[in-house]
Amino acid sequence: xxxxxxxxxxxxxxxxxxxxxxxxxxxxxxxxxxxxxxxxxxxxxxxxxxxxxxxxxxxxxxxxxxxxxxxxxxxxxxxxxxxxxxxxxxxxxxxxxxxxxxxxxxxxxxxxxxxxxxxxxxxxxxxxxxxxxx
Amino acid sequence: xxxxxxxxxxxxxxxxxxxxxxxxxxxxxxxxxxxxxxxxxxxxxxxxxxxxxxxxxxxxxxxxxxxxxxxxxxxxxxxxxxxxxxxxxxxxxxxxxxxxxxxxxxxxxxxxxxxxxxxxxxxxxxxxxxxxxxxxxxxxxxxxxxxxxxxxxxxxxxxxxxxxxxxxxxxxxxxxxxxxxxxxxxxxxxxxxxxxxxxxxxxxxxxxxxxxxxxxxxxxxxxxxxxxxxxxxxxxxxxxxxxxxxxxxxxxxxxxxxxxxxxxxxxxxxxxxxxxxxxxxxxxxxxxxxxxxxxxxxxxxxxxxxxxxxxxxxxxxxxxxxxxxxxxxxxxxxxxxxxxxxxxxxxxxxxxxxxxxxxxxxxxxxxxxxxxxxxxxxxxxxxxxxxxxxxxxxxxxxxxxxxxxxxxxxxxxxxxxxxxxxxxxxxxxxxxxxxxxxxxxxxxxxxxxxxxxxxxxxxxxxx
Numbered sequence: 001x002x003x004x005x006x007x008x009x010x011x012x013x014x015x016x017x018x019x020x021x022x023x024x025x026x027x028x029x030x031x032x033x034x035x036x037x038x039x040x041x042x043x044x045x046x047x048x049x050x051x052x053x054x055x056x057x058x059x060x061x062x063x064x065x066x067x068x069x070x071x072x073x074x075x076x077x078x079x080x081x082x083x084x085x086x087x088x089x090x091x092x093x094x095x096x097x098x099x100x101x102x103x104x105x106x107x108x109x110x111x112x113x114x115x116x117x118x119x120x121x122x123x124x125x126x127x128x129x130x131x132x133x134x
Numbered sequence: 135x136x137x138x139x140x141x142x143x144x145x146x147x148x149x150x151x152x153x154x155x156x157x158x159x160x161x162x163x164x165x166x167x168x169x170x171x172x173x174x175x176x177x178x179x180x181x182x183x184x185x186x187x188x189x190x191x192x193x194x195x196x197x198x199x200x201x202x203x204x205x206x207x208x209x210x211x212x213x214x215x216x217x218x219x220x221x222x223x224x225x226x227x228x229x230x231x232x233x234x235x236x237x238x239x240x241x242x243x244x245x246x247x248x249x250x251x252x253x254x255x256x257x258x259x260x261x262x263x264x265x266x267x268x269x270x271x272x273x274x275x276x277x278x279x280x281x282x283x284x285x286x287x288x289x290x291x292x293x294x295x296x297x298x299x300x301x302x303x304x305x306x307x308x309x310x311x312x313x314x315x316x317x318x319x320x321x322x323x324x325x326x327x328x329x330x331x332x333x334x335x336x337x338x339x340x341x342x343x344x345x346x347x348x349x350x351x352x353x354x355x356x357x358x359x360x361x362x363x364x365x366x367x368x369x370x371x372x373x374x375x376x377x378x379x380x381x382x383x384x385x386x387x388x389x390x391x392x393x394x395x396x397x398x399x400x401x402x403x404x405x406x407x408x409x410x411x412x413x414x415x416x417x418x419x420x421x422x423x424x425x426x427x428x429x430x431x432x433x434x435x436x437x438x439x440x441x442x443x444x445x446x447x448x449x450x451x452x453x454x455x456x457x458x459x460x461x462x463x464x465x466x467x468x469x470x471x472x473x474x475x476x477x478x479x480x481x482x483x484x485x486x487x488x489x490x491x492x493x494x495x496x497x498x499x500x501x502x503x504x505x506x507x508x509x510x511x512x513x514x515x516x517x518x519x520x521x522x523x524x525x526x527x528x529x530x531x532x533x534x535x536x537x538x539x540x541x542x543x544x545x546x547x548x549x550x551x552x553x554x555x556x557x558x559x560x561x562x563x564x565x566x567x568x569x570x571x572x573x574x575x576x577x578x579x580x581x582x583x584x585x586x587x588x589x590x591x592x593x594x595x596x597x
Contacts, residue, residue: 001267003267011509012510050319
């Protein structure tokens with residue numbers, strides 16, 4: 001069973017989507033470790049170390065995601081999580097921006113996949129299964 | 135019916151408390167110096183003689199129960215993976231079992247850390263790491279290091295269950311004494327310390343007290359059933375929860391100021407009291423104990439004064455005493471060198487009171503949870519780490535200085551909220567009780583056989 005960490009990063013308290021993501025991932029057979037809302041990068045990383053997770057799905061709904069996700073890849077590497085998959089999704093930037101640009105920026109930051117507002121979680125699950133089988 | 139004799143082999147004194155089982159009363163108590171170096175029974179006999187002389191009508195002794203913190207108590211090292219998670223869970227398991235934990239290691243044990251373990255005076259090692267199904271590489275690495283080091287102390291393995299079989303094979307057919315028990319953190323942030331605590335107590339009873347020369351006492355006293363701090367925690371829990379139809383006191387805190395350490399015990403969930411507060415970090419134990427090795431009246435007086443500046447020290451010093459001594463570090467050194475010193479001048483008394491105030495304030499500050507403000511687009515939210523103890527109803531003081539001080543409740547006032555540390559979740563409006571008869575540990579022992587009577591006596595004698 002693949003273990004994945006999910007949570008809402010930063011000073012963000014959007015709890016509903018977080019629960020839905022947990023539900024869908026479980027249906028797909030993942031071992032979901034949900035660290036909930038108001039989670040820091042450190043919370044994600046500590047949880048991934050103890051549970052030996054293979055991926056982290058970072059949610060952000062309040063627009064400050066870019067700031068909160070800065071150096072997350074570097075921090076993972078610093079903590080010894082060399083090959084962990086990093087996904088991010090939600091309203092991850094301030095205002096309305098061209099998603100292609102946003103995607104590129106987050107990929108440059110080390111995220112493996114980036115999802116725009118209103119994405120289906122099922123799509124992320126399929127991607128995750130594909131990436132994990134590589 | 136007769137008398138149930140409760141014995142506490144302490145580091146300095148062997149304390150006896152006699153309970154009349156028929157009349158359901160406290161008969162009295164007596165103490166004598168603990169005699170670990172020669173024969174521990176000598177001190178016990180001396181105290182018993184004193185007790186019998188003072189209470190000639192004492193009914194025949196029909197039962198004896200004993201606890202011990204003699205010869206340094208129970209010393210443990212805790213090892214985990216992430217400092218805030220499994221290493222912390224392992225530490226809490228040790229503390230809850232009444233141990234002193236001077237060494238906590240996280241991640242992969244290094245050669246340097248093994249060296250520290252080798253030279254440290256440790257009775258048991260608790261090895262944790264990984265949630266069930268989580269990381270097992272680290273705990274296996276650490277198990278290998280411990281096997282190579284061959285420290286000659288029992289190892290309790292309480293980590294990821296997936297690693298249990300590998301570690302079992304690793305340790306089999308060696309002279310290592312090891313026990314594999316339930317994971318102290320089976321799921322992320324979920325604390326599960328009962329199994330580990332149980333085995334710690336068992337090793338303590340079977341092995342540790344023997345090495346410390348206390349086992350001999352068992353011929354006279356029957357089995358020594360637990361470390362003294364655990365007995366205090368048991369009594370606190372009983373007093374909070376109640377027993378059958380006898381009501382308990384609800385959420386409470388016990389402060390035990392000793393010569394070497396200050397222990398704080400709290401019984402209660404400590405969960406957030408307001409909607410906008412979100413709990414962070416590892417789950418807190420319902421019965422929580424913390425021990426401060428640098429806060430104590432004698433052995434630790436030195437370490438204690440090094441924590442505060444002269445200015446801060448004065449804040450704790452009763453200003454009615456003009457004799458405030460700027461060389462307070464020298465004075466602390468004197469107390470450190472003469473651990474059996476009892477204050478005989480009013481200045482020395484005021485000095486002891488200041489130390490007790492610092493012990494209380496600092497130990498509570500480290501025990502209680504705290505909140506941190508997060509500014510979100512939906513308004514202010516708060517993170518809570520640790521226990522919210524603002525609604526604790528009773529604070530109970532025990533330990534020499536509080537028992538003998540005329541204004542012990544004044545010292546206990548230090549537990550309350552501080553204007554300069556508003557984010558600490560300290561008790562706001564509690565009632566103070568003092569363990570005048572020094573019965574907390576004894577009642578923890580009595581509670582193993584007769585919880586009803588122990589609860590009645592606690593409620594009667596804590597005033």
